[in-house]
Amino acid sequence: DAKTTQPTSMDCAEGRAANLPCNHSTISGNEYVYWYRQIHSQGPQYIIHGLKNNETNEMASLIITEDRKSSTLILPHATLRDTAVYYCIVYNYGQNFVFGPGTRLSVLP
Amino acid sequence: NAGVMQNPRHLVRRRGQEARLRCSPMKGHSHVYWYRQLPEEGLKFMVYLQKENIIDESGMPKERFSAEFPKEGPSILRIQQVVRGDSAAYFCASSPPWSGGPGEQFFGPGTRLTVL
Numbered sequence: 001d002a003k004t005t006q007p008t009s010m011d012c013a014e015g016r017a018a019n020l021p022c023n024h025s026t027i028s029g030n031e032y033v034y035w036y037r038q039i040h041s042q043g044p045q046y047i048i049h050g051l052k053n054n055e056t057n058e059m060a061s062l063i064i065t066e067d068r069k070s071s072t073l074i075l076p077h078a079t080l081r082d083t084a085v086y087y088c089i090v091y092n093y094g095q096n097f098v099f100g101p102g103t104r105l106s107v108l109p
Numbered sequence: 110n111a112g113v114m115q116n117p118r119h120l121v122r123r124r125g126q127e128a129r130l131r132c133s134p135m136k137g138h139s140h141v142y143w144y145r146q147l148p149e150e151g152l153k154f155m156v157y158l159q160k161e162n163i164i165d166e167s168g169m170p171k172e173r174f175s176a177e178f179p180k181e182g183p184s185i186l187r188i189q190q191v192v193r194g195d196s197a198a199y200f201c202a203s204s205p206p207w208s209g210g211p212g213e214q215f216f217g218p219g220t221r222l223t224v225l
Contacts, residue, residue: 099152
C-alpha cells in the first residue's frame with residue numbers, strides 16, 4: 001500500500017500556480033519524498049525530490065513541512081502541457097516505488 | 110546519454126503464446142525495475158533486479174512470469190501462456206549504483222501488451 005495520500009483530482013487555470021498536496025504521516029527519518037508525473041500513458045517522468053529542506057529546480061518547487069508529514073508540489077506557472085497524473089512517493093534506496101492513484105491535474109485554458 | 114529503452118513498444122499476442130519484453134537501462138545503471146499498469150490504474154511494482162541477480166520479486170505473479178538481467182544485454186520480462194488479464198502497459202525503470210543518496214528511477218516509454 002502507498003504511504004501517501006493525495007487528492008484524486010485538481011483543476012488549475014493556465015498561467016497560475018498549481019499546488020499539489022501530499023500527506024505522508026508515517027514517513028521515516030531516512031525516506032525521501034519524490035514526485036513523478038505521467039502524461040497520458042507515457043512512462044512516469046521524474047520531477048523533484050527532497051528529504052527535509054525545500055527544493056527547487058527548473059520544473060517545480062517542493063515544500064516539505066517541518067515535521068515531514070506532508071508536502072506540496074508547486075508548478076509556478078502551469079501550462080496545458082502540465083496536465084497529467086502526479087504521484088507523490090515516499091522512497092529510499094533499495095526500496096521499490098509504491099505508486100498510489102495520484103492526483104489528476106487538469107490545466108484549463 | 111540515451112534514456113531507458115524498451116522494445117517492442119506494442120506487442121500483440123494470442124492467448125497461450127509467450128510474450129518477451131526487453132529493457133535496456135540507461136548507461137551506467139545497474140539496477141532495473143519492472144512495473145505493470147492496468148488500464149485506469151496506477152503502476153504496480155513487479156520485480157527489482159541487479160546484474161545477474163533478482164533482488165526483490167515480491168510483486169511478480171507466482172506462475173507464468175519471470176525476469177532476468179544478464180551480465181550482457183537487456184533485461185527481459187517473460188510471460189508464458191498469456192491470458193487476457195495480462196493485457197497492460199509494462200514499464201521498466203533503471204537507477205545507478207548507490208552513491209550516497211536514494212537514487213531516483215528513470216522510466217522507459219513502456220511496452221503495451223494486448224492479448225487477444
